[in-house]
Amino acid sequence: MHLKSVVVVHFLSLWYSSTWASLVQDNSTFAGPIPSIHNPTSASIGSIEPVMSVLPHGTISTIRTPGSNITRAIFSNGPINIMNWPMIQDLQTFTVSLYNQSHTKVVILQSANPSFFIAQLSLLEHDGWPTPTEQTKTFIDAAYDISTLPVIFIASIAGRARGAGNELVLQCDLRYAARGRTFLGNFETAIGLIPGAGGIAYLASLIGRAKAFEYVLSGRDIDADTAERIGWVNHAVDSYDLDGVVGAFAERLALFPVQALAAAKKRINEVSLVPPEQVWADYNAWVPLVGKPFSAPLASKEMKLSMNESFGEYQLYEGDEVLRVYE
Ligand SMILES: *[C@@H]1O[C@H](CO)[C@@H](O)[C@H](O)[C@H]1NC(C)=O
Ligand SMILES: *[C@@H]1O[C@H](CO)[C@@H](O)[C@H](O)[C@H]1NC(C)=O
Ligand SMILES: *[C@@H]1O[C@H](CO)[C@@H](O)[C@H](O)[C@H]1NC(C)=O
Ligand SMILES: *[C@@H]1O[C@H](CO)[C@@H](O)[C@H](O)[C@H]1NC(C)=O
DSSP: OHHHHHHHHHHHHHHHHHHHHHHHHOOOEEESSOSSOOOGGGGGGTTOOOEEEEOTTSSEEEEEOTTSOEEEEEEOOTTTTOBOHHHHHHHHHHHHHTTTOSSOSEEEEEESOSSEEEOOBOOOOOTTSOOHHHHHHHHHHHHHHHHHSSSEEEEEEEEEEETHHHHHHHTSSEEEEEEEEEEEEOOGGGGTOOOOSSHHHHHHHHHHHHHHHHHHHHOOOBOHHHHHHHTSSSEEEOGGGHHHHHHHHHHHHHHSOHHHHHHHHHHHHHHHOOOHHHHHHHHHHHGGGTTOTTTHHHHHHHHHHTTTTOSSHHHHTHHHHGGGGGO
16 A cells, blocks of 8 residues: 555656646646556556646646545746745635645645746736735735644755745745755845745744854855755755655655644644744834835846846856845
């Protein structure tokens, strides 16, 4: 049974990594066997039929194999997986779907984009969208749900997670990071801001005061092994092992009674979770810095360098590239 599940997980990972591009366009929700069978092992999964749905704005797909109690949520939002209003709403739809349910014990968050887990909050203004600072309130609600729901959240990170992307990762219960592909960071201070959605509170709690000063002030990226060494992530793993290692850990937890998992999470939270008022204190300290004479020109220079948040050198290596706003 265990082996069979591992086969299913492996099969799924092959499947969604090869079809993520088509998931983005598919805005429908369906349940049933995976449609296009381009994997001969599919016959061996018998009656286990993965259930897939795409959230309303098309930025997150979820896949669950009935009986496994594990749900994978896969981010796919444009070339850099930007954290914009459609994605924030999908994230909230997803966390709310986990209230009062009995099918999922463990959630694995992952990305369909090989280079980006989730990029930062989008600063582009759109007609009909709330301002980025308003959007962040919803983001904070959804991200804090991740820390407090009686479901275990594991971030399976390969690619960049910076700014709000890193703040999301920090609010998961466990983090696994692929060597060579992981870049985590909060670069906001370099453009006259600070992380405004719990990044400071969570980093100080996870990596300690000295390292929080180093990374929040410098805005530098951290790699998987360094992140493991200081407690930012649980484990750095070789990229090709990431799915297997995270899948096996999730399968182990999913064997256990949900009551015990939930009670353990609740007690760990009671002694160590950043209280919500500290997350909102990050927000309240961030908002007054936005759009000020010392920050606005840096933010607009950043927007220019990143070609309005396009895929490219700037977004790929932002931890270093951000210094170009001073050129
Ligand atoms: C999905 O559908 C919703 C409403 O039905 C729409 O607002 C949204 O733009 C669609 N997304 C995509 C990616 O087609
Ligand atoms: C686990 O999954 C099975 C089969 O889908 C379901 O019957 C059961 O309620 C789930 N249990 C939990 C605790 O999620
Ligand atoms: C979940 O259950 C609680 C208690 O039964 C209820 O107050 C709450 O409204 C429910 N939430 C949702 C989203 O169904
Ligand atoms: C970025 O957006 C601004 C404002 O919408 C526009 O004027 C500019 O041409 C865009 N630049 C690029 C490189 O797309």
